[in-house]
Amino acid sequence: MNSEPKKTKKELNPNVSVDCVIFGFDLNQLYVLLIDSGNTEGYQQSRMAVPGDLIFDTENLDEAARRVLKELTGIENIYLEQIGAFGDPNRIGKKESDRKWLESIRAQPEARVITVAYYSLVKMPNFNPKASSFAKSAGWAPITEINDLAFDHYEILESALEQLKRKIKIQPIGFNLLPEKFTLSQLHKLYECILGKDLDKRNFRRKILNLDILTNLEEKQIGVPHKPSQLFKFNEENYEKLSLEGFDNFGF
Amino acid sequence: MNSEPKKTKKELNPNVSVDCVIFGFDLNQLYVLLIDSGNTEGYQQSRMAVPGDLIFDTENLDEAARRVLKELTGIENIYLEQIGAFGDPNRIGKKESDRKWLESIRAQPEARVITVAYYSLVKMPNFNPKASSFAKSAGWAPITEINDLAFDHYEILESALEQLKRKIKIQPIGFNLLPEKFTLSQLHKLYECILGKDLDKRNFRRKILNLDILTNLEEKQIGVPHKPSQLFKFNEENYEKLSLEGFDNFGF
DNA sequence: AAGCTGTGTGTCTTTAGAACACTTTCAAAT
DNA sequence: ATTTGAAAGTGTTCTAAAGACACACAGCTT
Structure with a gap:
């Protein structure tokens, strides 16, 4: 809470997050792991998000993605690749439900946050995602049924799929x-x-x-x-x- | 200088920058635009950097890249594409000369900064880069002669070239x-x-x-x-x- | 007039992609 | 025991694109 951001151990950086698009496959269709803020009445896709969180000032981006992934899903040692940065000034504040969610989990819900997105591929049956501290529930959603997500996460998902399509043609990932x-x-x-x-x-x-x-x-x-x-x-x-x-x- | 980062107009975000790898071609070889911090005795590649700066909280990343590019080179309306985010905690503080440079241009030289890198392609003869307020000089360097740069900019340059190689095969950029x-x-x-x-x-x-x-x-x-x-x-x-x-x- | 320099052109061979249909093996149902 | 259903497994032909390769031409210089 100092006015000058001095480097202390393990301080969350309020301006940078990582988000992870986690793909799974049940031998029939592709799934994405989503967490549910549960902060609207009735089910709505727009309150579902891909797991992500602010980074610590002491870790690099890949480490942050691995940590967040482990914290939210328990999975480690997996294929993980950066998609890119998303940084619209209003990317997380467009929807009322998004703002409510942020207020419930962020110390500085108003802060401008750019996110660095990753995608990863996991063996679905190896684990059942558990709800995290700030998600009411977590689970696999078939990608064909997704057409809206919280924040700018639908856009991130589209980029992830695009990159996966490109990558799978040139590497046996x-x-x-x-x-x-x-x-x-x-x-x-x-x-x-x-x-x-x-x-x-x-x-x-x-x-x-x-x-x-x-x-x-x-x-x-x-x-x-x-x-x-x-x-x-x-x-x-x-x-x-x-x-x-x-x-x-x-x-x- | 407030303790809580509140959204005011045109406030620089101390944690996020954009860096632009600008390619040019003189019909003989490829060049990259570099700026020179001039803060070591004698010429060294390690004090050369690709143009970049902190983003404003009010602009998105693409806008920031375009603005920085215009401010540093005068060029606008060009091909511009994101490479990705680079966020090693020590990415800008490894070398003594880098730290001196930061102290001379940044309000918070110690801040942890992640950067979003872009590359762009310009018609070289259309302009001569001019030195910016914080660069002693700016100019074109043949890419074949570059093997070290300030901060993590050599790594960024390598990524840029890789992406350019990939892209030029599938789009007439x-x-x-x-x-x-x-x-x-x-x-x-x-x-x-x-x-x-x-x-x-x-x-x-x-x-x-x-x-x-x-x-x-x-x-x-x-x-x-x-x-x-x-x-x-x-x-x-x-x-x-x-x-x-x-x-x-x-x-x- | 000779020489230099980069322009411009066609064919053949090899490789990779695309299209396409029937037989086989097992479990389940009758 | 026989039939049925469901996915596995297997080659050939045609077409398109990639790769390799050599010599004549036009303008300038000397």
Whole structure:
């Protein structure tokens, strides 16, 4: 509470936050993790937000994103990438419900806050998000059903998806969304969900197998009411090799 | 100097800055605009920086970048794109010379500042940068000769170049670096400079002409000591059309 | 007139993308 | 036991784009 912001340990910076768009995949569709302020009557998407919080003055932005993510969801050691900065002066104060929410969680609810957005990919079944101290509830929402969010978070989500679409064409980051063992069909479905369009099955398999980053586990699905599929795992070693040589494009 | 940061008109935000990597091209090589703090004896690259400054609380980030750019160089209405946020807690305080510089220009030289970086492309001959109030001098430096800069600006420059390389393959933004009338060889050279590798002349011409975004001016170079080249201009109308249909890839 | 310099042009080969249909394996239902 | 349903798995052809490559031309200089 000093007039001059001196560097003390662990002081929240009132002007900079991080927000994390966390993607999950249940082998059928893409989800985003949202928290609910619960500060309006009846359910409204506009009170849902992606998890985020102010940064400490002692941490860098990536660290802040990892910390916030861990605090809000318990997840650590995941794929995380910066989307960019969002800094409209009114980005968090446009809606009445947003302002009420801020008053309930921020020491300086009026402060102008720019946010640095990240997106991350997690193995959904590995955890059930728990509500944080300032969220009434937290949970997975199918991205196809989202059309509005608190603050400027819908815009942030759109940017995140855009970047994910771009990135998945040039890096095999999709594996972060799948279980250790997965089938080609599941990977195929994942690509279709992210890119938002149908992909030819045979062409997809050919291309992904040609990359030589999958290991066939010589193991089959069990208990499925149809021809069981081969299980694969991601081959990190070959991927490293491939990255160094630099592969630019396995576009679809 | 109030203890509580209240929203007043035109107050500088002590925690957020914008930095602009400004690229230019003289038909031979790529340049970056740098300003010189002049606060060490003898010339050193480590006292050169890309232009940037704190943002006002009333403007958004893009506006801030445009304002800073105009203030420092006089240029407006240019191509400008965000690179991302850089926020290491020590990003501006690592070097002694950086700290001296900050003390000379900042009201709160100790404040933790995250910066949002932009890059922009300008027609070099259109202006000569003038030194700003806090830079002893400003000028163009060939990017091939830069290997160190003040603060974390070298890192920012690297990100800018990376993004430019990526972007130029999927959008004809290179035209922002060329004069209104240019030859295919000049455009070719520009692509080689940005991508840092040789490109086959015939293949380049074929590809760029197939895009149908150039208009042959039916006009030739004059006074050159060799066969004069056709002059072209960028055809904005066709580009608009092409963008809407969505072209993803004219990669080299 | 000769020489220098950058302009301008076409073809062939290789590679990658796109389109497309039927058989197989298992579990569940009858 | 047989049938049915549901997803797995598999090759070929056609088309489009990328990459490699060499020589004649026009204007200026000397």
